[in-house]
Amino acid sequence: MRFELEVAPIDLNLTLGCGQTFRWEHSPDGTWSGVLGNQSVCLRLKGSRIEGNATPGGRGVRDSVLEHLRADDDIDKIQRRLRRDTILATGMKRMRGLRIVKIDEWECLVSYVLATYANIPRITKMVNALATKYGSRIVNGRYAFPTIEQLSKASAKDLARLGLGYRAGYIEEICNQIDERTISTLSRESHEDLRRKLIELPGVGSKVADCVCLFGFGKLESFPIDLWIERALARLYHQKGSYQRLRAFASDRFGEYAGYAQEYLYHNERMRARDLGCVFSKE
DNA sequence: GCCCAGGAGTGTG
């Protein structure tokens, strides 16, 4: 099933390629293929439009993609707000096509529990391993991310064997503690309540909770602080200290769109490390 | 072999 979308500005490489979501793969011809819900989807940029291709019989794929890419976000408005920060203002424009992704809440929670102390290639591998082993088959080699019920059938030992390491126990325990109703209840909570309740789950600390708030529940004011953000805040803003302190700084400085600020800083810091140029001013 | 990774949990000062 083919479809076309207008999601300008959008940069699929920036948005899908660098560690927000772990289920998209990039082909040399510029195509991105991944799984949304129980559909296999391919996306390609054609001018300012997105050309899409999904597994047949798919209803609502178009809407799934629009939601996943947060097509309704007003990027200009967001950038106008963040431009008030002179440090962000410079490099931000080049990243107009970078979007926060909206991931399924459950998939996001599991993915970021797996993400603790692992690098992106490995996280991708773990998430795909879960899908392949416990998810429903969609089409040749593509599997939906397992539902809570499906993943509940896995023992910690099974999961450890899949290469999850010490994270296996967290996943098992989370499966025991929550179900689909928990997710829908959580999705009605305010940002702070949601964050607090997520942190009660095993394997979920401040950082994972903030990622799940941002990418899973669409709370754009969340500001996850990983090692890269910590470096960026130290280098560009001379801010150091506890997670709580840095979080307060970001909330105060970036406000309701702190999540977008975080992505801009994150990508910039990583690009800098790879010596692909310094986008933001140095000092 | 070495170092690092979108950290969390637990214990101690």
Added chain:
DNA sequence: CACACTCATGGG
């Protein structure tokens, strides 16, 4: 509050 240590493993 701040540290220090452990956890398990693949990727560069």
